Amino acid sequence: MTLKIKFFAYFRDLFGARERDLVLESAATVGGVLEVLTDTPERRAEVFAGAELKPHVVLLLNGAPPGRGLSTPLADGDTLAIFPLLGGG
């Protein structure tokens, strides 16, 4: 399946892209995709604390928080956005 991954704020520098298409051969979960994406120690350290997501990392699957967190299954054509907790207003 093909997924669109969007990066925001410092994740753009970290992953070297604003967005990328990711093609996977088999079904995947949100956590599985993040495992694939965090392919360097630096990337992994910014996203994960152990097996859990770091508290300041925010994920949106098609514009909504993934219902089952890292174990949320993904479907072909999904868009996963990854950004740090942002503030403003």
Place this chain on the structure above:
Amino acid sequence: MSDYPISGYFGRVLVVDLSLGEVRTEPLDPATALDYLGGRGLATRLLYDTIDPACEPLGPDNAFVIASSPLVGTSAPTAGRGHMVFKSPLTGVIGTSNSGGTWGAAFKAAGWDALVVTGAAASPVMIDIAPGRAEIRPADDLWGKTVHETNDLLAAASEPGRPARVLCIGPAGENLVRFAVVANDANRVYGRCGAGAVWGGKKLKAVRVRGREKIAVADKERFQSGLDQALYLIKQAPVTKRLMRDLGTAGLVELINLISMLPHRNFQDCTHRDEDVDRVSGETLAKTLLEKAGSCYLCPIGCQRHTRVAGRDGKEERGEGPEYETMVLMGPLCGIYDMAAITRANYRANELGLDTMSYGGTVACAMEMAGLGLIGPGETGGIDLSFGGAEALEALVGMTARREGIGAALAEGAYRLAAGRGRPDLAMTVKKLELPAYDPRASYTQALGYMTSPSGACHLRGGYAVSLAFFGGAKEIPRFSLLQSPIAIRNMQNLGILQDSLGVCRFTGYAFSADPWARMVSGVTGRDFSVARLEEIENRVAALERQFNVEAGATAADDALPDRFADSPIVVEGRERRVSRDDQERMKRDYYEVRGWDRDGRPTPGLLRALRIEESRR
């Protein structure tokens, strides 16, 4: 140092009667200080004791109060803010507005806890304040000058180690534009609800302070433990550690678009092309116009945007902004994605003293009206008022501030503009205050926040739902929960009351909430301000603000969104979303119950007694 029984206060309220030309100091009742803390809480109590909430906002019977807090003057992070309270000439209910900068800290250092200004002068005046001395001076020579000119002239009286800090209005306030600001350090503002027009009505151009009094800390160890915890947490959270400095508040633009909440064309929809949004994003701002980040008093976060842009004449201009709200409300809300034009309009608004948020909302309303033929081409002096008209956005700032041509109608705000031509439904306002840049159809929690904010549609007083829905981790509140929204928004509003009453910045809330503040304020005062006691103060202030509004004539019917949000859906997460009248009603009733108000939204006599809210002493 003060001999007041509670550390952190001077126990002195500076009262200036501009009608009589008198200045006096009144004692601050210690029970009032303990029950209302400072900032927003204390200012609201002092205002309630000073004016009739039913008074005419632009007349001499209105007053304004600026209050400091026990933390201001200590080393607590961001604790230099001031809070101003008045009856709003835009909304007719309580006007409540907060500003950073340095004035708040300088005022406290002059040796007073609060400033109360009543009456009105016959000709332009300013108030000059220094330790042990305050006087009213003529200001005829300042009248007509811009915010920046006024600030520079008055700040020139600075002395080494004792800088002069200035609050002032620009031409917009002098001309009683209903959304005029009071500026602080030139580019920080008491922005919302029209404080500048209240000053203009009093013929008050400026208040200058020079202070050097010191604040005593009663329990240094307790204060330090809260301070250490706060500073540690600010360094831990990426948003307070670096993101605000890197991207400013406009760093939110792309995210808010991603969650279908970024308004477009006077809230007709939330649909934008990604490449357009990119042109007004915080990232693009950081890469193009940003010169450097800046900070308010004692702030380690540093969100200010010091920018430069090419003027329409090609000459480079320097200034501050745009912030998220300005970028979106002057930008996509008007169909505009031209960052340079938005920035220049922001600079003009800062110079002339206009609230960029209400201005953007009013221009967007005017653009929709022009499209419907409700504002004719002959009225605009040749300016094309179509959506997307960046030239109109820039040109109308000056016309609005000076009430020239169609600017005279815009100066009344979106509600009066639209209602005056028979279409109040085209004004995207609650209690006549223009909406912030988050579409309420994309979050029930945000919708309820706008409906129940004491000052009308304000994200800072009403509660900020984006944090609740997306940044809460395990504590996240689903954005379309009718059941959870009332309690969630009450809690968010209460945290805001606490921060406003302590004189600290909202953005500390991304790192921590009440606990470090409880320790710091307990340490300063030497009194035990537990989190539970702070919650009682928050509930007391919320009830008093509501009581003020009830006495000003507001009813439950005013706690409602414009028809558009109930009738015309937007698409969020693939589903059509609106906030139906039934849903609004249900959330509102639950919210009143959570607050302990009656079915008509009035604080009950029992609640007022339980919270020790006494009748007005006026």
